[in-house]
Amino acid sequence: MTAKVWKTRALIICLQLVALIAVIAIAYPQLRNDIASPPTPINEEVVNWQAKTQNPIFQPEAQPSPSPVEIDPAVQQVKFVPGYTPKYQISWANPLNYGPRYTKDIYGAPVRNQPIIVLHETVNSASSAINTFQTPHASEKNQVSYHALITLDGTIVYIVPREYRAFGAGNSVFDGPNGPETVKTHPNFPPSVNNFAYHIAFETPANGRNSSRTHSGYTEAQYKSIAWLVAQSSVPDYRITTHRAVDRSRSRLDPRSFNSKKFLTLLGSYRQSTAGNSNAL
Template identity: 45%
Template structure:
């Protein structure tokens, strides 16, 4: 659990942690206890207003420090397998902005803290970000890649899966955020924590091994977002009808927030299909990079220096 003083600073920096909305009836007693712990209703305000507020990366460094591996194994970690390079479909764009889209998205961005719902995953389905691996080699826990996924089934089904305890490591799964077909945004795992969104995976020749019994993955330095799959995609076919305009709006708003908060390059937004080293993942199917390009450009995300 993140210490109370980190939770207070995190809330002030990002304002993400909210009560679950009424749109999804998934709250249980244990879930509400976790919400209360995360939101910290009893926390007192700091009286030192002149002190510099820690950034998200400052908070992450302290959380990761607390989670460091206590003992080192002999030898060296396994090497990352070769993988195909990533060439981002997103391009820098500072002009030719759709002003109608920009107006709509800026209005939604102002409402984003109220739109987002928090439904925390069961603690077995996420973990800490580490600054060192089991062999004592340094790891950089800062999020620097965003992985896009799809749920395959409904958003409610996905959240129920994350709320279900999974004691076995091989069964554990989660994303940081889910986006519904109606544009609803559900935050499931604190972005300072490690979501289990991709197993055997790497990005730009990098992975992190945090458990010597499993192969490496991008999870220690990734943020994971999953789009709810439309009804005609509840199968193994290669395509479906695609995602809604409301989903692309919500997706762009979350990504814009993450890119700025964690200083992530838009070129590091990629897919589960690309980072998967096992060749078994195809998500997100039927994804439109053009729709994302237009929205991120409207928000100014593709013109930052």
């Protein structure tokens, strides 16, 4: 091969390197921006639950300290016990087991439902439920979660952030004073209350788990903690309901053995105690 041919090839390689360096220099700033800034979500209908509803649900980052109450079983009177705050832990669900809240349904109609709170029970132990929520489920029919659950000792376990839609109730409708409320967000599943619901579950007592017909009810600690949690929101009493009440499959009975009178008495007392608390949400 002649020296002239070598020189020609060397010149071509040098020109190619210069061109490559120029392309990288032009593209690098944009590449940096793309890496530094996460992409815009595909679904732009995701909304901020707190900003949309003005009825925020309690988050553990800003923990108020209301005066707790106890029910005296003898006289059913409320007694205030200062200095109590429920224990809590955070056990976030796998992202496949919850989703965005939408401003429009699948037909394009605006969604303006005010929040409701739906009470459940786990059926199994709290640890079993948490394990289920943290397991990725590729099949949509197996995806399930609550926003929070209350263990037997009253610990509040946060599972799904309030601004997201937990998959707590499938085929469901809330019968409110303005008529039935439900939102269809998936073409292959029935409409549900999930888009505007905050789901809280009691841990089921040991004698009521699986297919057992027995059920000893929930602990005093559970009633106090769930009432305390609900009191941190401004969701009115008439928009607090149960899984059994909203379910349209007629297969859900939870929360079983639920003492609504005890719960509402505690809730009212907590709300009175937090009314003047600047930390309350």
